[in-house]
Amino acid sequence: VQLVESGGGLVQPGGSLRLSCAASGFTFSGYYMNWYRQAPGKERELVAGVSNGGGSTNYADSVKGRFTISRDNAKKTVYLQMNSLKFEDTAVYMCNAHLQWTNVNYWGQGTQVTVSS
Secondary structure, eight states: OEEEEEOOEEEOTTOOEEEEEEEESSOGGGSEEEEEEEOTTSOOEEEEEEOTTSSOEEEOTTTTTTEEEEEETTTTEEEEEEOSOOGGGOEEEEEEEEOTTSOOEEEOOOEEEEEOO
16 A cells, blocks of 8 residues: 655745645545645644545635645545645645545655745
8 A cells, every 4th residue: 555645845825736645555436535734743634635536525624715635536646736825834744545434544654845935
């Protein structure tokens, strides 16, 4: 099982980034996909989630209206489009695959997002 994130980097406030998470080794379309983030000294936070088929999404209040999660089951990839980035969005962003109604979770290594002027 592998989840490989990409797309992180350094961006100015107000800028945009698009994160990608490529999955392999499991039935991607059967899993709910999430993006989490963890800033230094803070607990891990659920940022956004998307259902198996992509028809249902959920967001943390702090990112609603700015971030969009989506998935392409044919490419086994989940995305996080991040717009209007703020200093407080700085964190390591991690991809998670969750098999609903079970304790099965897979995690990526994470990609650093730094918002700085």
